[in-house]
Amino acid sequence: MKKLEQIYEGKAKKVFKTDDPELFIVDYKDDATAFNGLKKGTIKGKGVINNRVTNYLMKMLEEKGVPTHFVEEISERETIVKKVTIVPLEVIVRNIAAGSMSKKLGIPEGTELACPVLEYSYKDDALGDPMINSYHALAMKLATQEELDTIDSLTFKINDLLKEYFKGVGIELVDFKLEFGRTTDGKIILADEISPDTCRLWDIKTHEKLDKDRFRRDLGKVEDAYQEILKRLFGE
Numbered sequence: 350m351k352k353l354e355q356i357y358e359g360k361a362k363k364v365f366k367t368d369d370p371e372l373f374i375v376d377y378k379d380d381a382t383a384f385n386g387l388k389k390g391t392i393k394g395k396g397v398i399n400n401r402v403t404n405y406l407m408k409m410l411e412e413k414g415v416p417t418h419f420v421e422e423i424s425e426r427e428t429i430v431k432k433v434t435i436v437p438l439e440v441i442v443r444n445i446a447a448g449s450m451s452k453k454l455g456i457p458e459g460t461e462l463a464c465p466v467l468e469y470s471y472k473d474d475a476l477g478d479p480m481i482n483s484y485h486a487l488a489m490k491l492a493t494q495e496e497l498d499t500i501d502s503l504t505f506k507i508n509d510l511l512k513e514y515f516k517g518v519g520i521e522l523v524d525f526k527l528e529f530g531r532t533t534d535g536k537i538i539l540a541d542e543i544s545p546d547t548c549r550l551w552d553i554k555t556h557e558k559l560d561k562d563r564f565r566r567d568l569g570k571v572e573d574a575y576q577e578i579l580k581r582l583f584g585e
């Protein structure tokens with residue numbers, strides 16, 4: 350597999366073409382941003398951890414019947430993935446109130462929700478990724494009804510699987526963000542990453558935050574939190 354030219358650079362990852370037209374290589378960076386890029390920093394070793402954590406979780410999800418873009422981890426920071434076009438939606442699931450939901454609705458952080466909440470944001474940095482609903486998504490032709498149905502049912506299934514998995518390693522899955530992509534033949538598969546950058550992960554007993562909120566909120570021990578997630582997943 351030959352790594353060819355870079356086709357995209359996001360806030361946390363770069364994407365490269367390969368000599369196989371159906372495969373890309375993603376390369377995870379240590380760069381961290383928050384508040385739509387307003388806050389910038391580096392979390393040492395984050396790229397390596399997010400690469401490993403994402404691949405581990407995607408492999409687990411594949412085994413349970415969730416189609417993902419994962420193909421093969423080729424280095425500490427690089428992974429071969431299936432080529433997709435990203436559906437411009439951030440799909441967020443919340444099990445416990447936190448972050449923007451707590452702020453918007455006045456629900457104290459840590460309040461258990463009676464059922465999981467699924468939200469969409471329109472992936473557009475210039476607009477600050479505004480929250481939308483399925484009618485907006487259809488009206489703006491971001492996805493078809495059939496695609497939204499697939500995305501929703503995969504998302505709830507992923508929530509059940511991840512919640513259960515994290516519980517087993519002493520972590521509460523508070524909320525998380527997913528992105529889906531369309532393959533060349535039009536299939537919807539899970540793409541992007543699942544990592545402490547994109548999930549809120551709290552220690553079940555102490556409720557200590559083990560995710561990017563430590564960076565967003567200047568809580569300190571940011572690297573330690575990412576290391577702790579690695580330790581819980583891999584026992585390292």
Ligand code: TMP
Pocket residue numbers: 441447448449450478524525526546547548549
């Ligand atoms: P929020 O409470 O700020 O809306 O975040 C909900 C979840 O989505 C949380 O687990 C963090 C994740 N997230 C991202 O992955 N990327 C983003 O740009 C934002 C705003 C949140």
Ligand code: ASP
Pocket residue numbers: 360382383384385386387546561565
């Ligand atoms: N990654 C997003 C940004 O730059 C936000 C976040 O994760 O909080 O700004």
